[in-house]
Structures are given as C-alpha cells and as structure tokens.
Amino acid sequence: MKYLKTSPAKCQGVRACEKTCSQTFFKTGDPSKSAIQVKEVGGKFEINVCNQCGECIPICPVKALSRNKLGVVMLDKKLCVGCLMCVGYCPTLSMRTHPDLREPFKCVACGACVKDCPEKALEIAER
Amino acid sequence: MDENKVFEYTRYTQDIEAMKAAHQVLAEYAFTPSLPQKGYNNRSLHIDLGTLKFTEKKIDEAMKQTFTGGRGFGLKYLWDAIKPGTKWNDPENDIIISPGPICGITQYPGAGKSLVVTLSPITNIPIDSNVGGYFGPLLKFSGFDALEIQGKAKEDVIIVLDGVKGKVTIETAPQESLDSHIAAEQFTHQYAADEADLRNVSVVSSGAAAAHSLIGCLNFSYYDVRRKVTRLKQAGRGGIGTVFRDKKIKALVVHGPQVKGDMNHPADLGRIQRAGVKLHREMHDFDDKMCGMRKVGTTNIVGVMNSYDLLPVMNFQYGSHADAPKIDKTTWIKQFTQGIPDGCWYGCSMACAHGVDEFALRTGPYKGHKVVVDGPEYETAAGCGSNCGIFDPLWVIECNFYCDTYGIDTISFGTITGFIMECWQRGILNAERTGGLDMSWGKGESQLELMHQMARGEGFGLIAGQGVQRMKRIFADKGWGDFAFLTDIGLEGKGLEQSEYMSKESLAQQGGYYLTNKGPQHDEAWVIFMDMVNNQIPTFEDKAEALYYFPMFRTWFGLNGLCKLPWNDIEPGDNRTKNAPMDAAKVPEHVQNYVDLFSGVTGREITKEEIIKMSERVYQFQRVFDLRMGKGVRKYDQPPYRAMGPVTKEEYESRQERYDKQLKDWMNIDPSTKSTEEKIALHRKYREDRYQKLVEAVYKRRGWTADGVPTLETLKRNGIDFPEVVEVVAKHQ
Numbered sequence: 001m002k003y004l005k006t007s008p009a010k011c012q013g014v015r016a017c018e019k020t021c022s023q024t025f026f027k028t029g030d031p032s033k034s035a036i037q038v039k040e041v042g043g044k045f046e047i048n049v050c051n052q053c054g055e056c057i058p059i060c061p062v063k064a065l066s067r068n069k070l071g072v073v074m075l076d077k078k079l080c081v082g083c084l085m086c087v088g089y090c091p092t093l094s095m096r097t098h099p100d101l102r103e104p105f106k107c108v109a110c111g112a113c114v115k116d117c118p119e120k121a122l123e124i125a126e127r
Numbered sequence: 128m129d130e131n132k133v134f135e136y137t138r139y140t141q142d143i144e145a146m147k148a149a150h151q152v153l154a155e156y157a158f159t160p161s162l163p164q165k166g167y168n169n170r171s172l173h174i175d176l177g178t179l180k181f182t183e184k185k186i187d188e189a190m191k192q193t194f195t196g197g198r199g200f201g202l203k204y205l206w207d208a209i210k211p212g213t214k215w216n217d218p219e220n221d222i223i224i225s226p227g228p229i230c231g232i233t234q235y236p237g238a239g240k241s242l243v244v245t246l247s248p249i250t251n252i253p254i255d256s257n258v259g260g261y262f263g264p265l266l267k268f269s270g271f272d273a274l275e276i277q278g279k280a281k282e283d284v285i286i287v288l289d290g291v292k293g294k295v296t297i298e299t300a301p302q303e304s305l306d307s308h309i310a311a312e313q314f315t316h317q318y319a320a321d322e323a324d325l326r327n328v329s330v331v332s333s334g335a336a337a338a339h340s341l342i343g344c345l346n347f348s349y350y351d352v353r354r355k356v357t358r359l360k361q362a363g364r365g366g367i368g369t370v371f372r373d374k375k376i377k378a379l380v381v382h383g384p385q386v387k388g389d390m391n392h393p394a395d396l397g398r399i400q401r402a403g404v405k406l407h408r409e410m411h412d413f414d415d416k417m418c419g420m421r422k423v424g425t426t427n428i429v430g431v432m433n434s435y436d437l438l439p440v441m442n443f444q445y446g447s448h449a450d451a452p453k454i455d456k457t458t459w460i461k462q463f464t465q466g467i468p469d470g471c472w473y474g475c476s477m478a479c480a481h482g483v484d485e486f487a488l489r490t491g492p493y494k495g496h497k498v499v500v501d502g503p504e505y506e507t508a509a510g511c512g513s514n515c516g517i518f519d520p521l522w523v524i525e526c527n528f529y530c531d532t533y534g535i536d537t538i539s540f541g542t543i544t545g546f547i548m549e550c551w552q553r554g555i556l557n558a559e560r561t562g563g564l565d566m567s568w569g570k571g572e573s574q575l576e577l578m579h580q581m582a583r584g585e586g587f588g589l590i591a592g593q594g595v596q597r598m599k600r601i602f603a604d605k606g607w608g609d610f611a612f613l614t615d616i617g618l619e620g621k622g623l624e625q626s627e628y629m630s631k632e633s634l635a636q637q638g639g640y641y642l643t644n645k646g647p648q649h650d651e652a653w654v655i656f657m658d659m660v661n662n663q664i665p666t667f668e669d670k671a672e673a674l675y676y677f678p679m680f681r682t683w684f685g686l687n688g689l690c691k692l693p694w695n696d697i698e699p700g701d702n703r704t705k706n707a708p709m710d711a712a713k714v715p716e717h718v719q720n721y722v723d724l725f726s727g728v729t730g731r732e733i734t735k736e737e738i739i740k741m742s743e744r745v746y747q748f749q750r751v752f753d754l755r756m757g758k759g760v761r762k763y764d765q766p767p768y769r770a771m772g773p774v775t776k777e778e779y780e781s782r783q784e785r786y787d788k789q790l791k792d793w794m795n796i797d798p799s800t801k802s803t804e805e806k807i808a809l810h811r812k813y814r815e816d817r818y819q820k821l822v823e824a825v826y827k828r829r830g831w832t833a834d835g836v837p838t839l840e841t842l843k844r845n846g847i848d849f850p851e852v853v854e855v856v857a858k859h860q
Contacts, residue, residue, distance in 0.1 A: 058130060059476075061468045062326070063352055082388020083233040083474030084400060088407020097404060099397025102388040 001071030002109045003052040004036070005125035011045035013038060017113035017122060024112045025105065033098055035107040036122075047121065050094040050107040056086035071127075072109045080104075128466035134354045135485055137496040139309040140316045146302040147317045153284065154297040156181035160290050160384075161270040164392045166228030166728040167191065171200070172271045172295070174286060176374055177218055177278030179297055186272055193846065197227030198255045198685035199745040200273045201244025202752060205253055206851075208277055211755050215248040215366070216373045218279045224331070224379075225273035226263030229728050230688020232474070233388045234403030235720070236410070237690025239264050239472020241347060247365040247645070248341040248373075249539070249594050250622035252753045254365025254645050257685050259471030259480065260347030260358075261329035264688075265290065265383030268390050280375040287318060290383040300377055307332045308498060308532040311348035311357040314380045325350040327386070330357070331379040333368035334534030339584035340592025342539040342624075343368025346531060351482075351499075353467055359501045360471045360480065363536040364648055365623060372534070386473060394730030402720040402727070403474065409697050410476040418696045422465060423456040424479035425505035425692075430455035432509070435660060436782075437629045439514040441552075441568055442545035443618055443769050444778050446629045450518035454508050458520045477693050483524050490575045491529060491582075500528045502537075509627035510541020515548055515574060522571025529575065533582045538648075539594060542624035544574050546595050546617055555608035561587045595619040615768040621646040621758060630770050632785075633659040634814075635670040638821050641766040642674060644749045650691065651678040663708055671824035680713070682742035687725065693717070744845045747830075747837050748852065754836060755855045761835040764822060772814040776803050779810075786810060834859060 015038050018031035026033045036049040052073050057065045064079035065086060075086075080103045087095045087104050097104045111124045161168055173182040186200070194203045201223035208221035222245045232238045241263030247254035266274055269290020276286070285300045303313045310332040319325040330348040337343025345368050346359040362368075389396055414420055418427045429451065432438035436446035452458075463481035471480040483500040503511075503523055511526040512518060530537040544566075550556040551566040558565060564573050564587055580588025590601060595617040603610035618625040623646025630636040636659070639652035654673050657663045664670045684691050699705075699716045706715060718735050726732050733741070753759030773779040779786055780803065787798035790806060794813055798806060826833065830841030836859040842848040 058128070058466055059468055061352075061470055061473050061475075063130075080388075081233045081386050081473040084388075084404050085407050085468065085474060085476045087404050088476060089411050097400055099395075099400060102396070 001052055001127045003072070003125060003127055004049050004107055004109050004111070004113070005123050006047040006049060007121045008045055008047045010119045010121035011038060011047055012119050013040055013045045014118055016116040016118065020113045020116045021107075024110065033101075035094075035096055035105055036113055048092065048094055051092060052109065052127075053091065055091055056089060056095060059085050059089045061085065070109075073106065074108060075103065075106060077103050128464055130353075134356065134499070136356055136498060137493075139304065139312050142302075143313050143317050146300070146313065149302050150285075150298040150300050152296050152298050154179035154181070156295045158183065158270060158293050158295065160293045162390055162392060163231070163267055163272070165394050165730050166391050167196070168267065168270050168272050170271060171204070171225075171273035171275060172288075173275040173277065174295070174297070175278040176276060176280040176284065176297070176376070181295060193744055195228065195686035195741050195745065196272060197225050197230070197240075197242040197688050198244060198682070200225040201242055201255060202253060202745060202749055204273065204275050205244050205246065206752060208275070209246055211757070213246060215246045215251065215370055219277060220246045220370055222276045222367065222370055222374070223273055224263065224266065226267050227686055227688030228391075229724050231264035231267050231391050232393065232399055232724065232728060233386065233472075234399050234474055235724055236406055236470070236475040236477045236693040237472075238474065238688065238724075240684070240688045240690055241266075241362070242685050242688065243345060243362040243367050245365075245367050245370045246756070247367070247623070248369045249366045249596070250646055250758075252621065252645065252756045252758050253749060254367060255685060256345075256362035256364045256367055257650065257690070258345065258347045258362035259349075259360035259690065261326070261349040261472065262331050262347045262379070262381055264386070264472060265327065265329050265381045268383045268386065269381060274379075276374065276376070279373065283375050283377045285314065285378045285380060286376065287380045288382070289318075290381065303377065305332070305377060306334045306532040307346040307359055307534060308357075308528075310378050311346065311359060314378050315348060315350055315357050318380050318382045326352060327384065328380065328382050332377065332534070333371050334532050335582040336533035336535045336578065336592065337368035338372040339589060340535065340581050341366045341369055341594050341597075342536045342543070342592060343370075343372060343534045344530075344536040345371060346534065349471060354482070354484065354499060356499050358471070358480065358482065358499065359531050361531060361536070363538055365645060366536070368534040391728055393728045395727040398723050398727035402723045406693060406697070406720065407476045409699060413700055414477075414697055417698065419456065420477045420479045420692070420696055423459045423463065424481045426459040426503065426508055427456050428505050429508050430457075432628070436632075437655060439509055439545070439627050439629055441516050442514060442549040442616060443625075443629055443631075444549070444775070445781055446631075448513055448518070451513055453518040454512045454520050454523055459503070459508075462520060462524065475690075475693075477697065479692060486524055486528065488528065489521070489525060490572070491579050493532075498528060500524050501531060503527045506627045507537040507541065510538050511544065511574065514541050514545040514627060516568030517571045517574065518569070519571055522574065526571070526574055526578065529578045529582075533578065535578065535581065538626050539624040540578070541627065542618050543591050543595055543598070544577065546598065547577075547591060549616055550602065550608065550613075553608070555602055555613070560607060594622065595624050596622045615774045617767055618769060619647070620766060621763050623647060625770060628653070628655060630655070630766075631772055634817055634821055635664055635673055637766050637771055637818055638670065638674045638825055639677075640770065642764050642822065642825050643678070644746065644753060647766070647770070651681055653677075657712055661708065663712070667820050667824040670821055671828040674825045675828045676713070676739070679739045679742040679746055680718075682746050683721070683738050686741060686745060689721075694721075740845075744847055747841060747845050748847050750831075750837055751842075751852050751855050754859065759835065760859070761822065761833070764835055766818070768811060768815075771818060772810050773807055776807070779803055779807050832860065836860070
C-alpha cells in the first residue's frame with residue numbers, strides 16, 4: 001500500500017509541501033487548501049497527512065471512497081455528496097475541508113511534495 | 128461489515144417493465160426545474176386529483192417570515208384548503224409534504240426530513256408527522272418547497288414528479304403492489320435511469336391496511352447503496368396513510384437530480400460545514416459512551432426505561448418486566464447489521480436507521496420471503512413488544528415489518544393491541560367477540576393475525592383499526608365493558624394513541640403528552656427524566672416553563688426539515704460540566720449549531736431566542752387550528768387516568784411502597800389505615816387535582832385563557848392576528 005511517509009524530526013517548518021500540494025490540486029498557494037499540514041508544537045513540527053488507513057471508506061454513505069490498485073484511498077467526486085462524515089471520522093484528522101470547496105480532499109500519495117521538501121522529511125513508501 | 132457483502136433478499140422487480148407499460152397517463156404538467164436559493168425555491172406545487180389540475184403557488188417573504196417552512200407551510204396550506212366542518216375523507220382534505228429551508232443540506236446529521244400535514248382521520252384535527260427518506264430533499268431539488276394534494280382520484284393512481292425533465296404526471300399503475308416494501312422497490316427501479324440513478328428516486332406509499340383502518344402511515348423510501356435495496360422511513364402518526372389511500376393514491380414518485388453538497392445554494396457553506404464537522408466529530412468521540420445510536424439506534428433506551436420503571440408493560444399497567452432484556456439493545460446489536468452508515472439522508476453520522484437483514488418472514492402473504500426490516504425503533508419495541516407482553520424479538524421484528532409494508536403506524540398499533548389484550552385479560556373481550564383470536568398477553572402470532580385481518584379488511588382487525596377511542600365506545604355500546612373503566616385504561620388523547628412512555632409518575636410528562644396540539648406524542652416534550660428522575664422542575668411554574676420552552680424549541684425541527692435526535696442524543700463532551708443542569712438539558716452548543724445552520728442556509732441572521740419565536744408563531748397557529756376544527760379547548764387536554772396514576776389494584780400493589788410513601792408525604796395520610804381501594808381513590812383525587820393545577824400554569828405561560836384558547840394578545844405578540852385567526856378565537860375570549 002502506497003502512502004506518504006513523514007519524518008517530522010527532520011521538518012524545519014519550511015512548509016514548501018503545503019504550497020506544492022495546494023498548487024498542484026487547486027492552483028493556489030493557499031496552505032489551507034493543502035492536504036498536508038505542518039504545525040509547530042512546542043518548538044517542534046508535526047506533519048499531518050493521510051496515512052491511507054482506510055477507516056473513512058465504510059463511513060461514506062455513497063461509497064465514494066475506495067482504494068485504488070496501489071492501495072491509496074481515493075475520493076470519487078462524482079459520487080461524493082459533500083457530507084463530510086469522513087472528515088469527522090478520520091482518526092488522524094487528515095481528511096480536509098474548505099469553505100470554497102463542496103467536496104472534502106485528502107492526500108493521494110502523488111509525491112509532488114516530496115521533491116520540494118528541502119529537509120527530505122517526506123517520501124513515498126509502501127506498507 | 129464486509130464492504131463487498133451481497134445481501135440476499137426476495138426481489139420484486141422481475142416484471143417491472145411490463146408493469147410500467149400498463150400505466151396510462153391521465154394528466155401531465157411541464158414545469159421549469161430549479162434548485163433552491165438560500166434554502167427556498169419560493170414556490171410549491173398543488174395537485175387536484177379530482178380535476179387533474181396542477182397549480183404552482185408562489186411563496187412570498189411574508190409566508191416565510193410567518194411559517195418558515197415544513198410543518199408551518201403544511202399547516203398554512205391545510206388551513207386554506209379546508210373549512211371548519213371538513214371531514215378527513217372529504218375531497219378538500221389536503222396532504223402537504225414540505226421539507227423546510229434547511230432540509231437537504233448534507234453536512235449536518237438529520238437534515239433530510241419531510242413534514243407531512245393533513246386533517247387526521249383519527250383526531251379530526253391537523254396532524255403533523257416528521258419523516259426521513261429522500262423524498263423531501265429530492266422534491267426540493269426538483270423545484271418545490273411543498274407538494275399539496277387535494278381531491279380524490281377515481282381509480283388508483285401514482286403521481287410521478289421528474290425534477291430532471293421538469294414533468295409531473297398522474298398515471299394509473301394497476302399492476303404494482305400496494306404494499307410498501309414491494310411498491311417502493313418496483314417504482315424506484317421503474318423511474319431510475321440506471322443503477323447509479325437509483326438513489327435519486329424516492330417513493331411515498333402506504334399499504335393494504337391503511338384503507339381499512341384509521342391509523343394508516345406513509346412510507347418514504349430511499350435507496351441503500353450498500354444493501355442494494357429500497358429502505359423505508361415512516362410518517363407514522365395520525366392516519367396520514369388512511370387519507371392517502373382514501374384519495375386513491377398508490378404512490379408518489381420523485382426523480383431528482385444527482386445530489387451534491389451545495390444544492391440549497393446556502394448563503395455561507397463554510398458555516399454549515401464547520402457545524403457539521405464538529406457534530407460528526409462528537410459522534411466519533413462520544414456516541415459509544417453516550418447513546419450508542421450508530422450501533423442500536425433508539426432501542427438504546429429500552430433497557431434504560433425498564434430500569435427506571437418507565438417502560439410500558441401490558442398496556443401501561445407496569446413500568447418494567449423481567450423479560451425486557453430480551454428486547455433491549457443487547458438483542459438489537461446482534462439483529463441489526465453493524466458497520467453500515469445507516470442514515471436516512473446523506474450526512475447523518477448519527478446513523479440510527481438500522482435494519483434487520485435477510486429476515487425470513489413467518490406469517491402472512493410474504494411468509495418465507497427474505498426482507499430487510501427497517502427497525503425496530505424504541506417505540507416499536509416498546510409498543511408492539513413490552514406493551515403487549517411480547518418479549519420475543521422475532522415477533523417484534525415481524526410486526527414491525529408488516530406494520531410498515533401494510534402502511535400502519537407501529538405506535539398506534541402497539542397501544543391499540545395493548546388495550547385489546549388488557550380487555551381480554553379483564554373479560555371485556557373473549558374468543559367469541561374477537562372472532563376466535565386469542566388476544567392473551569404475549570401472543571405474537573395473534574398480534575400478527577390481527578394485522579393481517581386489518582390488511583384484508585376483515586374480522587376483528589377492522590375494529591382494531593378504528594383505534595382506542597372508537598373501540599372504547601364500541602365495546603361499551605355492545606355491553607362488553609364499562610365505558611368509564613375503558614376510558615381509564617385506553618391510552619389516547621384527542622383520539623390519538625399515546626406513544627410509548629409511562630407518564631404515571633411524572634406530572635410534567637402527563638402535560639408533555641396531553642397538552643399537545645396533535646395528541647399524546649412525545650415529539651413535543653420529553654421531560655420524564657428532568658421531572659421524575661432528576662427532580663429539576665419541582666414547582667408548577669418550573670414544569671410550565673419546561674412545557675413552554677421544549678414544545679416551542681422542538682417545533683422548530685419540523686419547520687426546517689430537521690430531525691430532533693442529533694440535538695440531544697449526542698452532546699458535546701463538556702455539556703454537563705460547562706452548563707448548569709437545566710441549561711445542559713437544552714444543549715446550548717447544539718442550539719447555536721442550529722442558529723448557524725439556519726443563518727448559513729438562508730442568510731437571515733437569527734438568535735437562539737428567535738428560534739423560539741419562529742416556532743411559537745406556528746405552534747399558536749396550530750392551537751387555533753384545533754379550535755377551528757372543534758377541539759383546542761381544555762376538555763380535550765385531559766389524560767386517561769392510566770396515564771396519571773394506578774387504575775387497578777394490581778397496579779397499585781406493583782408500586783405499593785412508592786404509593787404508600789406518597790400518601791404520607793403528599794397527603795399526610797397514614798396508609799396503614801386505608802384499604803387499597805381507598806388508597807387508589809385518594810391518589811386519584813390528588814393526582815387529578817394536581818394535573819388541573821399544571822394545566823392552569825401551562826396555559827398561563829403559553830398565553831392562553833383558562834379554557835386553553837390563545838388570547839388576542841398572544842396572537843398579536845406572535846404576529847398571527849390575521850382576521851380569520853382572530854375570528855376563530857374571538858368568541859372564546
């Protein structure tokens with residue numbers, strides 16, 4: 001199963017990942033539209049991003065969430081009704097929502113952020 | 128549950144294309160489909176089945192300000208449709224389905240409700256019923272804030288409203304089933320374009336028993352994408368299904384557009400999303416510790432009621448039973464398929480619409496069929512179970528299924544059957560009088576046969592279907608029993624059967640039931656715990672305040688197309704620590720959520736206080752409506768004594784310690800000097816006097832005269848002093 005593996009100990013809070021993610025998917029540098037979120041807690045950085053655990057899949061009322069061949073949890077926006085139950089039920093709070101957006105969004109382990117992280121705190125891994 | 132599980136049910140779709148080909152279109156109407164803007168389409172659709180005419184009605188700002196939507200619109204349209212002398216089966220009686228401005232949002236639990244209003248056959252006053260399923264939201268997303276149906280068809284018809292094509296048709300449908308589990312499946316498959324479109328179709332139907340009784344219900348369907356079957360939710364109370372069948376409607380079908388998260392075009396989507404995610408997270412964090420709604424739904428309270436001596440047992444004689452654990456949540460968690468998001472509209476993380484899957488029926492025309500049974504809910508488990516002395520969960524499930532598919536209200540049916548069984552116990556009924564049915568306590572098979580008779584329109588089932596109020600008169604007129612005693616033990620008010628809570632030991636709940644607009648249904652006020660268990664409202668004024676605030680607050684759900692359950696069947700984790708007990712009972716943070724939802728959808732900024740004002744306008748209007756139809760005064764607000772205290776020796780003795788202590792504490796009487804009969808009489812005098820004092824306090828708080836009529840000042844304060852409303856109350860001032 002493919003997922004974005006994080007090494008928070010390496011993170012220096014550059015937040016390039018947030019910019020890359022929101023640029024890649026929403027053509028904006030607005031970090032609130034990034035599936036990966038970096039937060040400073042007590043002088044250290046925490047990286048919050050979907051670990052592809054799949055607990056959201058049975059929560060969805062319209063079966064809009066499923067795993068693709070690589071094991072990545074994907075949202076089918078055509079089926080999605082924007083109820084956001086997956087957001088409330090995500091055990092790591094990594095399913096995102098934004099008032100500009102009807103549907104939620106999440107990390108699809110595309111890897112775009114990996115190459116932009118100067119500290120090499122991110123990598124695409126298999127579990 | 129395994130996401131790929133295939134459910135095995137009996138299917139009814141084999142001949143649906145041939146059936147559809149047999150339809151004959153009697154009338155057709157083209158309209159421009161629209162989506163709501165800020166929660167409203169600002170129009171409704173009126174259909175006259177007698178003349179086959181369609182009329183669009185505009186909804187203006189004044190209508191929205193006064194009546195909000197949902198139940199408010201329903202009552203306003205019904206008021207305009209009927210006259211004081213109208214009977215339920217007159218052609219002008221109107222069935223109104225209205226979803227309300229918030230209805231159809233997908234982000235907050237419990238936001239897909241339709242409100243159905245009609246003149247009730249069982250009470251002869253307006254009834255309102257709150258129901259899930261997808262019909263209301265899809266009606267709204269087709270372009271209408273309400274659907275009104277007046278007149279009577281000459282033969283059985285269906286009404287098909289296609290919100291994609293912009294077309295409404297009235298069609299004959301001679302071959303499809305009347306019974307809802309089949310009708311919903313057949314019509315859903317007939318009017319969906321393909322499998323992916325099945326969830327965009329919803330069917331309203333009743334069933335074979337509705338036409339032979341006064342307690343018919345409506346089923347509102349939705350397509351369950353995991354089970355791949357149509358599910359049913361009920362507008363249960365007050366006989367709306369009976370009116371539906373009297374109009375010769377077999378089904379209403381709506382086909383709407385694919386639902387997305389912003390179809391209401393809300394003023395502030397982000398505000399709604401924030402409230403929704405917060406509530407979803409509370410469900411995630413606390414539901415297992417609080418009510419367990421996602422696992423067992425409303426049945427979580429069967430055990431709670433039993434342990435507090437509040438479960439209706441054997442026609443409300445007793446409040447608990449040793450066998451009650453057989454029908455409590457420990458059973459239902461095994462019967463209900465777990466791990467399915469069982470919401471009756473999108474986004475309901477409370478997910479209480481559970482189902483018993485692949486249930487093999489043991490009786491009736493569908494014996495041997497494997498079906499999904501929607502429920503049981505608490506009311507059904509208590510009413511059709513413990514209240515009838517039935518503690519075999521399989522009979523409760525079977526009864527639930529047939530009530531739904533035949534179009535019968537499980538609450539009325541449970542209270543009716545309990546009454547019949549007590550009449551049997553006391554010799555008022557016997558095998559000769561019931562046509563051979565043994566109606567002893569616990570006879571699940573007899574209960575089902577009574578239901579099948581109701582569906583076939585024969586035997587004792589026809590009498591049972593008349594409801595408790597009429598049965599009391601029938602049994603007394605035949606000389607089978609004493610009318611006064613039958614009145615004491617018949618749990619009905621205004622003609623409506625009481626729902627399934629024991630109010631004997633809670634004065635406030637007696638008011639919560641019998642000081643209601645439509646009859647004793649707990650959706651107005653459920654204050655038993657606050658009153659009896661927690662003793663938070665000790666004085667008459669405290670109780671009156673609760674019987675002002677909660678009915679007004681709860682009315683608001685019905686104005687907006689919302690479910691009550693996510694208000695207080697889940698609470699923020701700090702609700703009880705942050706708030707004083709009486710404030711905690713109001714769940715202030717969730718009330719703020721509702722402010723955010725209403726303002727977020729409509730763009731109209733309201734406050735918590737405005738919620739009560741919005742409701743009170745409609746509540747007072749409904750009270751005047753009752754008066755207009757010949758009720759709505761004090762004499763119709765009286766409970767049967769069984770709802771207030773012990774009628775019989777056995778009841779007294781079952782709680783002797785409690786009642787003897789009350790004699791000492793309340794009346795300063797030494798119980799050892801009195802016989803049980805004398806003690807019963809003393810209690811009765813005390814309890815009946817006490818109820819009248821409550822009535823006076825509540826009337827005062829609600830701004831009513833001593834006879835229960837809203838004063839002119841009350842009408843003015845609520846902005847409903849319209850000439851025709853004033854005219855109704857003027858002669859009672």
